[in-house]
Amino acid sequence: MSTRGSCPAVDFSGALLGGLAPDGGLYVPEEWPSVDVHPSVERYTDVAVDVLSPYVAPDLGRDELRAMVEEAYATFTHDEVCPVRPLEDGLWLLELYWGPTLAFKDVALQLVGRLFDRELARRDERATILVATSGDTGSAAIEACRGRDRLDIVVLHPAGRVSEVQRRQMTTVDAPNVHNVAVDGDFDACQDLVKASFADADLRRDLRLSAMNSINWARVMSQVVYYVTAAAAVAPDGPVSFAVPTGNFGNVLAGWVAAQGGVDVDRLIVGTNRNDIVTRWIDTGVMTTEGVEPTLSPSMDIQFSSNVERYLWELYGRNGSVVAEAMGELRQRGRLDIGTARMERVRRMFAAASVDDAGTLAEIRRVHEETGRLVDPHTAVGVAAARAVPRDASVPCVVLSTAHPAKFPDAVEEATGVRPPLPAHLADLLDRPERVESLPDDPAVLADHLRATLGA
């Protein structure tokens, strides 16, 4: 069902392919299935099947789900898929970066790409995923779609404004259904081109344009699994806290969903960079939107954390029209006050801290000096937040490590003097041939290009 309550409920596949609900809300399940697994003796993929089955039933049976889960996580280069390791007193690191693009979005997207493909095959349809990227999410979406039978993917990136590693992670993928476009403009121009393409009804229909973005329910759902495995590994009998570097609030929302399902979560600690809407909200009780500033943790440079809406829906007693009103107010006035009583409930579960670029570099350096480990800037924001907020020292705290340090080598080198090498499977990235089309910032030219490339 939708958080805004004014469109019909859909089944899992409807939410998967639909993305955003037609009333502008986000899809949420009617209930939070309880998490009843004993993962300390199970493999990651076994836990994933147990946790995800209730969400995808009856559209998808356990055996079919199992096959997809096994295939999705076979692309990870660590056998534990999402291993958790001690960092320093009371803090653990949950490593979510062993997927093909070295960042946590692979955990969800490797599965979601396969879920899309299977549902399109069942409907005997095709779809074109159209994405704008400032560097990071494009490669995760490409890896999710490469080689899938029913999908094409087109990724627009701003020419000359993404790092060489980021560009090559997209342009060196050798698959006929992967199409890269370098746009002569900035990231906003790319986003506007995507919007214009979706707004072109003929193009949208002919290409069956679709999105796989971070408000998709299937992405949040896929992320619940590692909260379950990490809690079981670190604190099988007791409470555990999580510290999560946050942009769109999708990752930390999955932790909240795990708690709804019975995982014994003490606190969810949100770490933000200078784009700190969530931290300001938790500190002051009022949510206000501001402009976006570029930081060393670019995957968290956002103006609004869209997935907060799913949490507000529960806070507002699942009253869709009140949620719609609240979101309207935030959009129009840039300000939302949810009241003291609700804010008390928020603060019982969530704590938050914000770290600027200097603080991020200092934290990367401190972690390296004190533990010998290299962490990427996003992870550093999580570690810094875990250390900044007051918390019960007897409760272990798991920091979600969302990117491999080699994905952001410049910041890591600046902080520590050590340049982290790319893992073996990407070592020849700089030598592989690139495939990319350069286009002007013009929706008509893009539309012609898409029709020609995709034969529609």
Ligand SMILES: *Cc1c(COP(=O)(O)O)cnc(C)c1O
């Ligand atoms: C996307 C991303 C985040 C933020 O995750 P949200 O679900 O948007 O909160 C954090 N770190 C990295 C490396 C990311 O790619």
